[in-house]
Amino acid sequence: MEPLEQGISVFGYRDFLKSRGIPEDSIRLVWDAVALHTSIGIVEYKETEAALMNFGVGYDVVGKNFDFISAEARQQVIEAFPRNKFKHNILHAFLEGFKHKPETTYGTINADVCELLLPGYKRPNFCHHVLHSPWDE
Template identity: 85%
Template structure:
Protein backbone atom coordinates (compact mmCIF):
# COMPACT_ATOMS: atom_id res chain seq x y z
CA UNK A 1 0.00 0.00 0.00
CA UNK A 2 1.34 3.42 -0.97
CA UNK A 3 2.16 5.52 2.08
CA UNK A 4 1.56 9.25 1.85
CA UNK A 5 2.70 11.67 4.55
CA UNK A 6 1.94 15.35 4.06
CA UNK A 7 1.31 14.54 0.40
CA UNK A 8 4.77 13.02 0.02
CA UNK A 9 4.96 9.42 -1.15
CA UNK A 10 7.39 7.19 0.71
CA UNK A 11 9.25 5.24 -2.02
CA UNK A 12 8.15 1.61 -1.97
CA UNK A 13 10.28 -0.03 -4.65
CA UNK A 14 12.11 -3.24 -3.83
CA UNK A 15 15.38 -1.31 -3.52
CA UNK A 16 13.85 1.29 -1.21
CA UNK A 17 12.18 -1.37 0.94
CA UNK A 18 15.45 -3.30 1.30
CA UNK A 19 17.30 -0.11 2.24
CA UNK A 20 14.68 0.72 4.84
CA UNK A 21 14.84 -2.80 6.27
CA UNK A 22 18.63 -2.62 6.62
CA UNK A 23 18.63 0.83 8.20
CA UNK A 24 15.75 0.02 10.54
CA UNK A 25 17.62 -3.04 11.77
CA UNK A 26 20.66 -1.01 12.79
CA UNK A 27 19.15 2.24 14.05
CA UNK A 28 17.06 3.16 17.05
CA UNK A 29 13.89 5.22 16.94
CA UNK A 30 15.85 8.46 17.27
CA UNK A 31 17.87 8.00 14.07
CA UNK A 32 15.13 6.17 12.18
CA UNK A 33 12.57 8.91 12.74
CA UNK A 34 15.13 11.62 12.03
CA UNK A 35 16.18 10.04 8.73
CA UNK A 36 12.60 9.74 7.56
CA UNK A 37 11.81 13.32 8.52
CA UNK A 38 14.88 14.42 6.56
CA UNK A 39 13.53 12.72 3.44
CA UNK A 40 10.07 14.17 3.86
CA UNK A 41 11.30 17.72 4.40
CA UNK A 42 13.71 17.37 1.48
CA UNK A 43 11.08 15.99 -0.89
CA UNK A 44 8.60 18.63 0.18
CA UNK A 45 11.10 21.38 -0.62
CA UNK A 46 11.82 19.80 -3.97
CA UNK A 47 8.13 19.72 -4.78
CA UNK A 48 7.64 23.31 -3.64
CA UNK A 49 10.31 24.45 -6.06
CA UNK A 50 9.12 22.12 -8.83
CA UNK A 51 12.56 20.51 -8.90
CA UNK A 52 13.21 17.31 -10.77
CA UNK A 53 14.73 14.73 -8.44
CA UNK A 54 14.97 10.97 -8.00
CA UNK A 55 12.77 10.24 -4.98
CA UNK A 56 14.20 6.75 -4.53
CA UNK A 57 17.79 7.97 -4.39
CA UNK A 58 16.83 10.87 -2.13
CA UNK A 59 15.07 8.44 0.20
CA UNK A 60 18.00 6.01 0.34
CA UNK A 61 20.43 8.87 0.90
CA UNK A 62 18.31 10.16 3.76
CA UNK A 63 18.04 6.72 5.34
CA UNK A 64 21.80 6.12 5.22
CA UNK A 65 23.01 9.60 6.13
CA UNK A 66 23.58 8.85 9.84
CA UNK A 67 24.18 5.11 9.59
CA UNK A 68 27.89 5.70 10.16
CA UNK A 69 27.09 6.57 13.77
CA UNK A 70 25.89 3.04 14.52
CA UNK A 71 28.03 0.23 15.99
CA UNK A 72 27.68 -1.96 12.90
CA UNK A 73 28.91 0.65 10.44
CA UNK A 74 31.22 3.00 12.35
CA UNK A 75 34.91 2.70 11.54
CA UNK A 76 37.95 3.39 13.68
CA UNK A 77 39.46 6.11 11.53
CA UNK A 78 36.98 7.72 9.12
CA UNK A 79 34.47 10.53 9.47
CA UNK A 80 31.07 9.10 10.31
CA UNK A 81 29.67 10.68 7.17
CA UNK A 82 32.12 8.65 5.07
CA UNK A 83 31.22 5.49 6.95
CA UNK A 84 27.56 6.03 6.09
CA UNK A 85 28.39 6.86 2.48
CA UNK A 86 30.48 3.71 2.15
CA UNK A 87 27.67 1.62 3.63
CA UNK A 88 25.24 3.09 1.11
CA UNK A 89 27.69 2.43 -1.73
CA UNK A 90 28.17 -1.20 -0.69
CA UNK A 91 24.42 -1.70 -0.41
CA UNK A 92 23.70 -0.19 -3.82
CA UNK A 93 26.55 -1.99 -5.58
CA UNK A 94 25.38 -5.31 -4.21
CA UNK A 95 22.10 -4.70 -5.98
CA UNK A 96 23.52 -3.66 -9.32
CA UNK A 97 22.66 0.04 -9.14
CA UNK A 98 24.46 2.14 -11.79
CA UNK A 99 27.67 3.82 -10.64
CA UNK A 100 26.38 7.31 -11.43
CA UNK A 101 23.50 6.82 -9.01
CA UNK A 102 25.84 5.34 -6.41
CA UNK A 103 28.13 8.35 -6.67
CA UNK A 104 25.16 10.67 -6.17
CA UNK A 105 24.09 8.87 -3.00
CA UNK A 106 27.67 8.70 -1.73
CA UNK A 107 28.06 12.45 -2.15
CA UNK A 108 24.71 13.16 -0.47
CA UNK A 109 25.66 11.15 2.60
CA UNK A 110 29.34 12.09 2.79
CA UNK A 111 28.75 15.82 2.32
CA UNK A 112 25.60 16.31 4.34
CA UNK A 113 27.39 18.27 7.09
CA UNK A 114 29.68 20.21 4.74
CA UNK A 115 27.91 23.54 4.95
CA UNK A 116 28.75 26.04 2.24
CA UNK A 117 29.47 23.38 -0.39
CA UNK A 118 26.79 20.70 -0.29
CA UNK A 119 23.95 23.08 -1.13
CA UNK A 120 25.55 23.72 -4.52
CA UNK A 121 25.77 20.05 -5.48
CA UNK A 122 23.25 18.00 -7.47
CA UNK A 123 19.57 18.35 -6.65
CA UNK A 124 19.25 15.22 -4.50
CA UNK A 125 22.42 16.09 -2.60
CA UNK A 126 21.34 19.66 -1.92
CA UNK A 127 17.79 18.66 -1.01
CA UNK A 128 18.94 16.13 1.56
CA UNK A 129 21.11 18.78 3.17
CA UNK A 130 18.04 21.00 3.31
CA UNK A 131 16.16 18.28 5.16
CA UNK A 132 19.03 17.70 7.58
CA UNK A 133 19.42 21.39 8.33
CA UNK A 134 15.71 21.86 8.93
CA UNK A 135 15.35 18.86 11.22
CA UNK A 136 18.53 19.33 13.26
CA UNK A 137 18.86 23.10 13.70
CA UNK A 138 15.58 24.43 12.29
CA UNK A 139 17.25 26.07 9.29
CA UNK A 140 14.63 27.38 6.82
CA UNK A 141 11.98 26.35 9.34
CA UNK A 142 9.41 28.77 7.92
CA UNK A 143 9.66 27.30 4.42
CA UNK A 144 7.65 24.25 5.49
CA UNK A 145 4.13 24.98 6.69
CA UNK A 146 3.13 24.33 10.29
CA UNK A 147 0.51 21.84 9.07
CA UNK A 148 3.07 19.88 7.07
CA UNK A 149 5.55 19.90 9.93
CA UNK A 150 2.88 18.61 12.27
CA UNK A 151 1.95 15.75 9.94
CA UNK A 152 5.57 14.73 9.49
CA UNK A 153 6.34 14.82 13.21
CA UNK A 154 3.17 12.90 13.95
CA UNK A 155 4.31 10.14 11.60
CA UNK A 156 7.92 10.21 12.83
CA UNK A 157 7.96 11.74 16.33
CA UNK A 158 10.85 13.86 17.58
CA UNK A 159 10.67 12.58 21.18
CA UNK A 160 13.06 15.09 22.76
CA UNK A 161 15.23 15.05 19.65
CA UNK A 162 17.15 18.21 20.55
CA UNK A 163 18.20 16.74 23.88
CA UNK A 164 19.16 13.34 22.49
CA UNK A 165 20.71 13.83 19.07
CA UNK A 166 23.93 15.47 20.25
CA UNK A 167 24.69 12.49 22.46
CA UNK A 168 23.89 10.14 19.58
CA UNK A 169 26.37 12.03 17.42
CA UNK A 170 29.03 11.87 20.11
CA UNK A 171 28.51 8.16 20.61
CA UNK A 172 29.33 7.64 16.95
CA UNK A 173 32.74 9.34 17.01
CA UNK A 174 33.90 9.75 20.61
CA UNK A 175 36.45 6.99 19.96
CA UNK A 176 37.91 8.96 17.02
CA UNK A 177 37.48 12.67 17.81
CA UNK A 178 40.36 13.52 15.47
CA UNK A 179 38.01 12.81 12.54
CA UNK A 180 35.89 15.81 13.50
CA UNK A 181 38.71 18.31 12.86
CA UNK A 182 37.53 21.08 10.57
CA UNK A 183 33.86 20.09 10.81
CA UNK A 184 30.82 21.12 12.83
CA UNK A 185 31.16 17.84 14.71
CA UNK A 186 34.15 19.27 16.55
CA UNK A 187 31.63 21.50 18.37
CA UNK A 188 30.04 18.38 19.83
CA UNK A 189 33.36 17.04 21.08
CA UNK A 190 34.21 20.47 22.48
CA UNK A 191 31.01 20.61 24.52
CA UNK A 192 30.38 16.99 25.46
CA UNK A 193 33.66 15.03 25.37
CA UNK A 194 35.65 15.34 28.64
CA UNK A 195 39.28 16.22 28.12
CA UNK A 196 38.90 17.02 24.44
CA UNK A 197 41.22 19.76 23.19
CA UNK A 198 40.07 21.24 19.94
CA UNK A 199 42.80 21.44 17.28
CA UNK A 200 43.54 24.88 15.86
CA UNK A 201 44.38 25.34 12.20
CA UNK A 202 46.51 28.40 12.87
CA UNK A 203 48.64 26.33 15.25
CA UNK A 204 49.15 23.71 12.54
CA UNK A 205 50.26 26.35 10.06
CA UNK A 206 52.63 28.14 12.42
CA UNK A 207 54.16 24.92 13.77
CA UNK A 208 54.50 23.04 10.49
CA UNK A 209 57.83 21.36 9.63
CA UNK A 210 58.80 24.12 7.20
CA UNK A 211 61.98 25.87 8.29
CA UNK A 212 61.17 29.57 7.95
Protein backbone atom coordinates in the same frame (compact mmCIF):
# COMPACT_ATOMS: atom_id res chain seq x y z
CA MET B 1 18.25 -6.79 7.20
CA GLU B 2 18.62 -3.13 6.19
CA PRO B 3 22.04 -1.42 6.12
CA LEU B 4 21.43 0.70 9.21
CA GLU B 5 20.36 -2.36 11.16
CA GLN B 6 23.61 -4.04 10.13
CA GLY B 7 25.62 -0.99 11.20
CA ILE B 8 27.00 -0.36 7.71
CA SER B 9 29.14 2.76 7.62
CA VAL B 10 29.00 5.34 4.87
CA PHE B 11 31.88 3.43 3.28
CA GLY B 12 29.86 0.18 3.35
CA TYR B 13 27.05 1.71 1.34
CA ARG B 14 29.13 1.53 -1.83
CA ASP B 15 29.41 -2.27 -1.61
CA PHE B 16 25.81 -2.63 -0.43
CA LEU B 17 24.42 -0.63 -3.36
CA LYS B 18 26.80 -2.19 -5.88
CA SER B 19 25.74 -5.69 -4.82
CA ARG B 20 22.17 -4.73 -5.67
CA GLY B 21 23.00 -3.53 -9.18
CA ILE B 22 22.79 0.19 -8.50
CA PRO B 23 24.62 2.16 -11.24
CA GLU B 24 27.94 3.81 -10.34
CA ASP B 25 26.57 7.35 -10.91
CA SER B 26 23.77 6.68 -8.42
CA ILE B 27 26.23 5.22 -5.91
CA ARG B 28 28.36 8.37 -6.20
CA LEU B 29 25.26 10.50 -5.64
CA VAL B 30 24.37 8.56 -2.48
CA TRP B 31 27.97 8.94 -1.29
CA ASP B 32 27.90 12.72 -1.88
CA ALA B 33 24.55 13.12 -0.13
CA VAL B 34 25.59 11.11 2.94
CA ALA B 35 29.22 12.23 3.19
CA LEU B 36 28.58 15.91 2.55
CA HIS B 37 25.43 16.49 4.55
CA THR B 38 27.50 17.75 7.53
CA SER B 39 29.86 19.85 5.39
CA ILE B 40 28.59 23.41 5.39
CA GLY B 41 28.96 25.32 2.13
CA ILE B 42 29.79 22.41 -0.20
CA VAL B 43 26.71 20.29 -0.80
CA GLU B 44 24.61 23.25 -1.95
CA TYR B 45 26.65 23.16 -5.16
CA LYS B 46 26.23 19.43 -5.79
CA GLU B 47 23.36 17.58 -7.46
CA THR B 48 19.79 18.39 -6.48
CA GLU B 49 19.36 15.15 -4.51
CA ALA B 50 22.44 15.81 -2.36
CA ALA B 51 21.42 19.43 -1.78
CA LEU B 52 17.89 18.30 -0.89
CA MET B 53 19.22 15.87 1.72
CA ASN B 54 21.27 18.70 3.21
CA PHE B 55 18.19 20.93 3.24
CA GLY B 56 16.14 18.24 5.00
CA VAL B 57 18.83 17.57 7.58
CA GLY B 58 19.35 21.30 8.17
CA TYR B 59 15.63 21.80 8.57
CA ASP B 60 15.21 18.85 10.94
CA VAL B 61 18.33 19.33 13.06
CA VAL B 62 18.81 23.11 13.38
CA GLY B 63 15.59 24.54 11.96
CA LYS B 64 17.28 26.09 8.91
CA ASN B 65 14.61 27.84 6.80
CA PHE B 66 12.07 26.86 9.46
CA ASP B 67 9.26 29.02 8.08
CA PHE B 68 9.46 27.45 4.58
CA ILE B 69 7.02 24.82 5.86
CA SER B 70 3.76 25.99 7.42
CA ALA B 71 2.99 25.47 11.11
CA GLU B 72 0.10 23.23 10.09
CA ALA B 73 2.29 20.98 7.96
CA ARG B 74 4.94 20.84 10.70
CA GLN B 75 2.29 19.80 13.22
CA GLN B 76 1.08 17.00 10.95
CA VAL B 77 4.62 15.68 10.61
CA ILE B 78 5.25 15.87 14.37
CA GLU B 79 2.00 14.01 15.07
CA ALA B 80 3.04 11.26 12.65
CA PHE B 81 6.71 11.25 13.74
CA PRO B 82 7.14 12.68 17.26
CA ARG B 83 10.50 14.33 17.88
CA ASN B 84 10.91 12.72 21.35
CA LYS B 85 13.41 15.32 22.62
CA PHE B 86 15.28 15.05 19.33
CA LYS B 87 17.42 18.14 19.74
CA HIS B 88 18.70 16.90 23.08
CA ASN B 89 19.28 13.31 21.98
CA ILE B 90 20.81 13.93 18.55
CA LEU B 91 24.11 15.27 19.89
CA HIS B 92 24.70 12.16 21.98
CA ALA B 93 23.75 9.98 19.01
CA PHE B 94 26.28 11.85 16.85
CA LEU B 95 28.96 11.43 19.49
CA GLU B 96 28.45 7.66 19.57
CA GLY B 97 29.59 7.52 15.95
CA PHE B 98 32.98 9.15 16.47
CA LYS B 99 33.82 9.38 20.17
CA HIS B 100 36.42 6.64 19.68
CA LYS B 101 38.09 8.69 16.90
CA PRO B 102 37.45 12.39 17.60
CA GLU B 103 40.45 13.41 15.48
CA THR B 104 38.36 12.59 12.39
CA THR B 105 35.96 15.43 13.19
CA TYR B 106 38.47 18.17 12.37
CA GLY B 107 36.93 20.67 9.96
CA THR B 108 33.34 19.46 10.40
CA ILE B 109 30.43 20.36 12.65
CA ASN B 110 31.11 17.11 14.48
CA ALA B 111 34.05 18.81 16.20
CA ASP B 112 31.46 21.04 17.91
CA VAL B 113 29.83 17.92 19.37
CA CYS B 114 33.18 16.67 20.68
CA GLU B 115 33.92 20.06 22.21
CA LEU B 116 30.57 20.08 24.02
CA LEU B 117 30.34 16.45 25.15
CA LEU B 118 33.85 14.94 25.37
CA PRO B 119 35.56 15.91 28.63
CA GLY B 120 39.08 17.15 27.95
CA TYR B 121 38.62 17.34 24.18
CA LYS B 122 40.65 20.16 22.66
CA ARG B 123 39.54 21.16 19.20
CA PRO B 124 42.32 21.16 16.60
CA ASN B 125 43.06 24.67 15.44
CA PHE B 126 44.02 25.41 11.84
CA CYS B 127 46.08 28.45 12.85
CA HIS B 128 48.06 26.32 15.28
CA HIS B 129 48.77 23.81 12.50
CA VAL B 130 50.00 26.56 10.17
CA LEU B 131 52.17 28.28 12.76
CA HIS B 132 53.66 25.00 14.00
CA SER B 133 54.24 23.37 10.63
CA PRO B 134 57.70 21.86 10.08
CA TRP B 135 58.71 24.67 7.70
CA ASP B 136 61.75 26.58 8.91
CA GLU B 137 60.95 30.24 8.34
